[in-house]
């Protein structure tokens with residue numbers, strides 16, 4: 001996990017500088033109330049929270065890199081008495097039903113073991129009308145690009161921490177019953193950010 005985090009960080013820092021930061025700011029600052037961040041990685045979202053809107057924040061990853069995440073939260077001047085950093089598998093979340101008002105999920109659904117389980121779990125731990133603030137890269141809608149992403153994915157998964165380039169993530173959220181609002185797109189509609197409301 002730590003090695004994957006460092007490789008991802010090396011890739012993401014320049015990408016963040018090139019525009020992803022704006023997407024993160026808009027997406028993450030929407031989180032309010034009792035907030036759960038899943039798959040937090042090295043904490044690139046920490047500085048984008050609006051802590052005036054958050055009552056509590058649970059920052060989690062499958063195996064959370066706690067020193068790195070705590071350092072990111074300190075740099076962001078996060079209110080430490082309202083923050084918990086802990087391990088949590090998005091496919092089997094250790095929280096009661098309807099525990100959260102918002103979930104922050106950025107660039108995670110591409111790499112979870114089961115997309116269906118992850119969506120089931122987000123639905124379960126959100127209260128009705130709670131939101132998932134998301135940034136996700138998804139499968140292309142272009143007939144010429146789709147087969148290319150299909151064929152590259154098996155090799156890519158092995159070098160990129162299980163990341164799938166061919167997931168139809170937003171239709172899967174809609175099928176489950178979320179109302180999906182896309183706010184920004186990039187890379188020919190492959191990268192999408194916005195929020196999904198648990199109806």
Ligand SMILES: C[S@@+](CC[C@H](N)C(=O)[O-])C[C@H]1O[C@@H](n2cnc3c(N)ncnc32)[C@H](O)[C@@H]1O
Nearest residue numbers: 039040041044061062089090106107108111112
């Ligand atoms: C590409 S990184 C994204 C990190 C961070 N969210 C960001 O936007 O910079 C994907 C993260 O998802 C985490 N992850 C993968 N499967 C997970 C699971 N089942 N439960 C929780 N986190 C998971 C990985 O450990 C990794 O930190």
